[in-house]
Each structure stands twice: as structure tokens, then as C-alpha cells.
Amino acid sequence: MTEQFGPDLSNCGVRAGIRLLLCIFAWSVPLVCSAETHPNIVFIMADDLGYGDIGCYNTDSKILTPNIDRLADQGMRFTDAHAPGSLCVPTRYGLMTGRYPFRRNLKSNPKIDPDRTTIASLLRRNGYSTAMVGKWHLGFETRRPDDWSRPLRGGPLDCGFDTYFGIPASLDIPPYYYIRGRQPVAPPTERIGPNNSEDWTRIQGKFWRAGGIAPGFKHEEVLPKLDTEAVAIIDRHRQQDAGNPLFLYVALTAPHTPWLPTEEFQRKSAVELYGDFVMQVDSTAGHIFEALHRNHMTHNTLVIFTSDNGPVWYDQDTARFLHRSTGPLRGRKADAWEGGHRMPFVARWPDHVPAGSECHDTICFTDMLATFAAIVADEPHADVSEDSHNILPLLLGEKPLKPIRQVTIHKRDASAIRRGRWKLITHRGSRGLSGRNQPDPDPDGPPGQLYNLEADIGETTNLWAEESEVVQRLTALLRQYRATDK
Numbered sequence: 001m002t003e004q005f006g007p008d009l010s011n012c013g014v015r016a017g018i019r020l021l022l023c024i025f026a027w028s029v030p031l032v033c034s035a036e037t038h039p040n041i042v043f044i045m046a047d048d049l050g051y052g053d054i055g056c057y058n059t060d061s062k063i064l065t066p067n068i069d070r071l072a073d074q075g076m077r078f079t080d081a082h083a084p085g086s087l088c089v090p091t092r093y094g095l096m097t098g099r100y101p102f103r104r105n106l107k108s109n110p111k112i113d114p115d116r117t118t119i120a121s122l123l124r125r126n127g128y129s130t131a132m133v134g135k136w137h138l139g140f141e142t143r144r145p146d147d148w149s150r151p152l153r154g155g156p157l158d159c160g161f162d163t164y165f166g167i168p169a170s171l172d173i174p175p176y177y178y179i180r181g182r183q184p185v186a187p188p189t190e191r192i193g194p195n196n197s198e199d200w201t202r203i204q205g206k207f208w209r210a211g212g213i214a215p216g217f218k219h220e221e222v223l224p225k226l227d228t229e230a231v232a233i234i235d236r237h238r239q240q241d242a243g244n245p246l247f248l249y250v251a252l253t254a255p256h257t258p259w260l261p262t263e264e265f266q267r268k269s270a271v272e273l274y275g276d277f278v279m280q281v282d283s284t285a286g287h288i289f290e291a292l293h294r295n296h297m298t299h300n301t302l303v304i305f306t307s308d309n310g311p312v313w314y315d316q317d318t319a320r321f322l323h324r325s326t327g328p329l330r331g332r333k334a335d336a337w338e339g340g341h342r343m344p345f346v347a348r349w350p351d352h353v354p355a356g357s358e359c360h361d362t363i364c365f366t367d368m369l370a371t372f373a374a375i376v377a378d379e380p381h382a383d384v385s386e387d388s389h390n391i392l393p394l395l396l397g398e399k400p401l402k403p404i405r406q407v408t409i410h411k412r413d414a415s416a417i418r419r420g421r422w423k424l425i426t427h428r429g430s431r432g433l434s435g436r437n438q439p440d441p442d443p444d445g446p447p448g449q450l451y452n453l454e455a456d457i458g459e460t461t462n463l464w465a466e467e468s469e470v471v472q473r474l475t476a477l478l479r480q481y482r483a484t485d486k
Helices: 017-028 066-074 088-097 119-124 219-240 272-294 315-321 367-375 468-483
Strands: 040-046 076-082 129-135 163-167 190-192 211-213 246-251 301-307 342-348 357-359 408-410 416-419 422-425 449-452
Touching: 040 272, 040 367, 066 272, 066 301, 066 342, 088 119, 119 129, 119 246, 119 367, 129 219, 163 219, 219 246, 219 272, 272 301, 272 315, 416 468, 422 468, 449 468
Parallel strands: 040 246, 040 301, 076 357, 129 163, 129 246
Antiparallel strands: 076 342, 190 211, 301 342, 408 416, 416 422, 422 449
């Protein structure tokens, strides 16, 4: 079964002569390029940003995002890009390793095995300087809670990065402290109480949990510090390490709670705290783009902007602000529905990615490993995941003869599968934030859900009963994938 939906892009970004030959060649083997021509790669991932928050994905968005919109004008906008999970941790695992998160027990620490190839280790062995800034959320080796003298092992520096500055998890999960390399900048030896906002649910607004905190740590300063660090890495690279390409992974902490826009962005949006914070995310991305331009790095840099999962945005919020954070999609963070894992995904690489273009093919964040390997002409390795597919031809504006990604697994528990236009969910409801504290939907109805996304992107009509053969076929296929769990 090879259904494919969306308009034909076969004429999008076609190059003449040798350029066309290289693009076609990239479909079957890695793109051949010398070390001197490897592009810099900057991957920016927002946190809990919705598909409909960005102007270039939702013309009715009540939030201004000029920098990300401009990136789309200069590059390619993917309309069917998916996080491998609809929560922070599984998405980050899938991005880093190229593996579906259901293949790993993500309750263990650290989440990434020490011998596992990651996007960072792959690029480093191909001559890249590798740096990460932001939220890690993939764990460190277990140690005594009060022992801050030992280095933090199992984190970014043990997963392929040369340098790291950021925080261990989400900004509402204690302990709250910065890490540089393998050491806390200051250990979280003090305590802070919980925080909430009026007029929002308990897990929205200025929400954070009580717990340990480093002396002088202020939640509202985290996003600006990450902004400054990312820009400084670009400046230093140009001045001190321009002989090697740069891989910079910026894992923003926003617009995840707590929603704490700085004074510059307060009351700038029609969507109050959340909208103001999204505007600050857009500004942060803009500062990174400006740093690339200032250092004459824009032309040879692949920039990707996306989000890890859907927003914490409820129906009452949409009614209150007339803003659909997930656009036409159903659901939100943690859901099996599209609003939980279909993400904005914008890529720019001048003279390679066609400017002002769109791609409607299905892709997944796990595909970054195979794609980056193709860009640097890395030979296939046995430890490169079977869940990663080379989407370089799509980035170059070509239309492969068959879909690059035949099947996509959604959700950490592998409870949803997509093939072509069909999406199967093996249970009732969302099993996410949409279903929290709600009764089981339609207890007398079908035991699962089947949607034709080509005709029903909002997942409004469950075809489980009418399309029993499709249900059986996708159920069997999902069973095969689960059987390969290692």
C-alpha cells in the first residue's frame, strides 16, 4: 500500500544540468560533497509550540511571528512533519537517535545508550564542531541527590556534543539550575515554592513545581540566556573555528510553561501570556538568524525550525482568544491526534532548498539522522536506526518516484500508525491532555479510530467500522513494528 497525499511537487525547485543530477543521485545514495563544502547545520526546536501558532502555517493566527515566517519565505515549509512522540522526552530521543521512542525504556537514566549513534556523534565524526544549547531532558547517570561534586554523565557531552549549556529538563520540573559541560554552574542547594497563574488551568500560565533551585536562578531569565549563548557560539565559531562546519542544536524552553515573557514582549500579543511568549520565541530565532548573517554563514547553513510537540491549549482558550494554537488539527500536547505531534517544520539552505516552497510528504524527526548522514556522505553504519529515512531529496525540491516514508509510528507507546492517507489509533480517545479527567468517549462505539487524513485532517469522522480491511491491515503492520522492538 503506497497511498500518498498532497500536491505533486515534481516541478518544485528543479535545477538544470549537474544540479539536477546531484539531486536525483541523492535519492539513492548520500550526497557527495567535500569536507570544505559541508554545510553548517542549525536545528532550533521550540517547546510546546502549536502547528497553528506560526503565521506561515495559520493565516488566522493572532500571534506575530515575522522571523519564522521570513524563514519560510526563504526556504521550505513542510506541512506533514511529525514528532516521533507527542511529549518532550520521546521526541528528543527520536530526534537524537533516529529511533522510535517505543523501542527504548525511557524511564531509565540516561535515556541514550553510550554506544548509540546520535545526530551529534555522526556529524562530529565527519569533522563538525558540535554544540548544544537548551533543554536536554534525556537524563543523566544516577547519583546521590546531594552529590554535586561528580560530573554529570550521560548528557550531551557523552552523546556527541563538544559543548553544552542549558538546563536538565523542562522549566517547570525541579531542580532548577544551569549546566555547562558536565558541571552545574551552581548546584540547586536552595528551595522554591510552586507557582501558578489566575485565569489559566493549573498547568498553564506561570506554572512551575516546587523543588530545588540554584542560588540566583530566575525562570524568566532562562530563554534570554539561551538566546545569548546560541548567538555567542555562532560568533565564536566564525572567529575561532571557521575551518570546520558547525552543528548547533538549540532546544528552547519556550513556549513551555512557565509563560514568562520579558518586559519587551509583555502585552504585545492578542493572546496574552502565551502569545507574548511565542513572540519572544520568534525573536530568539531571529537573533540566531541575524548572527548567521552577521558572520557571513547564512549561505552555507541549513537551518531548521520546529517544535517538539503540540501546545497546552484547550477549547476554552480558543474560544477566549479566537486563536487556534493547533490550526485545523484536533488535539494538543500528549495526544494521539494530529495536534499532539504534527509540527511546524521550516528549512532554509540557500541555493539548495527552493525558496518559498512547500513539501506535503510525510516526514518524522527520526529522519534527521539519515538525512544528515546523506548530506555529509557518511557511509551506512549498522547502528543507524531502521526508523530514519533520508529526506534530502525532499529538501532539494525533488519528488521521488515513491514516498520516502512509507510508514510512521506515532506516540511513545506505539499506539498510532500512519500509512499514506490512513491513520490508525488503537484506542478510544486521545490518551493525552484532551482526555485527562474525561470519561471514556463513546464506550459503545468502535474500540479504536481510523481517519482518512487526506479528506479529514481534523480527524472528525472515525471510519473504523466502515473500513475494516484497512483497520486489519494497519493493525497487523503495527504489530510487526512492535515485534521489532529491541
